[in-house]
Amino acid sequence: MDFDEPIDRRGTDSLKWNLYANTEVLPMWVADMEFRAPRAMLDALAGRLEHGVLGYTDPPPALTDAIVSRMQTAYDWNVAGEAVVYLNGVVPALNVVCRAFAAPDQAVATPTPIYHPFLAAPDQQERRIIELEASRDEGRWSFPIDAFAEAAEREDIGVLLLCNPYNPVGRVLNRSELEAIVAVCVRHDITLCSDEIHCELILDDLPHLPVASLSEAAARQTVTLMAHTKTFNVAGIAGGFAIIQNDSRRRRFEAVSKGLTAAIGPFVYESMLAAFTRCDEWREALLDYLRGNRDWLEAEVAGIDGVSMTHVEGTYLAWIDVSDLGLDDPKSYFESFGVGFSPGRQFGDNGFVRLNFACAQAMLVEAVSRFRAGVAALRG
Known part of the structure; x- marks a missing residue:
């Protein structure tokens, strides 16, 4: 259960990663995680596949x-x-x-x-x-x-x-x-x-x-x-x-x-x-890791002028308010800084972006660094 392990999903026809194929944009959008499924589940699936019918x-x-x-x-x-x-x-x-x-x-x-x-x-x-x-x-x-x-x-x-x-x-x-x-x-x-x-x-x-x-x-x-x-x-x-x-x-x-x-x-x-x-032991370890990512993310966003997010009680999804930045298309703007969010317009409010923090913390840190750079560029 090494949630810090980087897993290369390029070349696996991942919907999440294919959106930014052949680019350096980090995909932080659709709600699947950057972690391997529990070993007990993979073993169960392998056993069923081995049966052959x-x-x-x-x-x-x-x-x-x-x-x-x-x-x-x-x-x-x-x-x-x-x-x-x-x-x-x-x-x-x-x-x-x-x-x-x-x-x-x-x-x-x-x-x-x-x-x-x-x-x-x-x-x-x-x-x-x-x-x-x-x-x-x-x-x-x-x-x-x-x-x-x-x-x-x-x-x-x-x-x-x-x-x-x-x-x-x-x-x-x-x-x-x-x-x-x-x-x-x-x-x-x-x-x-x-x-x-x-x-x-x-x-x-x-x-x-x-x-x-x-x-x-x-x-x-x-x-x-x-x-x-x-x-x-x-x-x-x-x-x-x-x-x-x-x-x-x-x-x-x-x-x-x-x-x-x-x-x-x-x-x-x-x-x-x-x-x-x-798989309950795996789930408990996952929740501990996600809490750490959430707490780090909330503290980082709180330190970025012009943006905010509400506390995440459940899910691994952060709803970040970027409305004060005055962007017509926040998704495209932040893509130009190398980070891909889900667009708030898709959920009914263009003043927000949604970030998936179910990933290795190193990936999250890099994504927030790029987000911070995008916000700073607007502030001159």
Whole structure:
């Protein structure tokens, strides 16, 4: 578990690195990590590959048992095995939810800034989107509950797309926030789709609260989306699972999924089972390393005039405010100094960039040095 080890990903057809192929730009954008996946997971995948037959695969009962056990142990959440629905990715599931639970004349609501597939999925499924601007008070982002409640009174909303932990702003939503969101959804019978893919990447001493675990009413309204792919760095093995405790909503989700989503392959199941049964020691070491990177990054950004970032409670993503720099295209500007961020425009606010700090600290230090040079050049 040497997270300082530099790993050369050039020539591996990495999406992240290919964007800047044949350049010296450091890619600090898309959310995969610069670390090897856990050895126990790689061994499990190698063992499955060695068998030599990679045919159509049913979900292993041991995996469903592992998920049920993990929900109980980690979150005190009692989930029945039949509530688990396997996915070929969280993003396809967002689209299924929009199609399944928002009628053509209904809207889909989501806070902004937000992970960009949330903004794309409603349009892809020919549904109208309502963007709810998140509030930032004293350096802390909050879900826009008042705006959501007002929109629910005024508009016919079929679905709320929620991200918790909240990408890109790094918040871990608390009980009072989640209970207020559930109350609006119950009052107006809005399906609450909660993307909790970063739930095992909480860096502060805070609990992750699956929104569906809060009450029976919350469980009835909620489609929870989770995956092992972010935490254990196997994003290229697209897969995950939904927990849908409402029988009618689960049947509807499964019916709409038919023919629209791909079959799930054996590597998804094998990697997920290994993640949830054999890789916890690796995850704890990862979290320690990410905390160190986050703390160093927050201190460095605080010392750069004209930019700021809010504290990252969870995820490995920093949402950096560059609005005072007056840049029309922050992404392109900082690329010219050799560092590649995710553009804030993609998430709903062009005054920000998103930085992925899940990398060896030496790479992060170099990226911030280039960022600092870009800011200094504007200051003359």
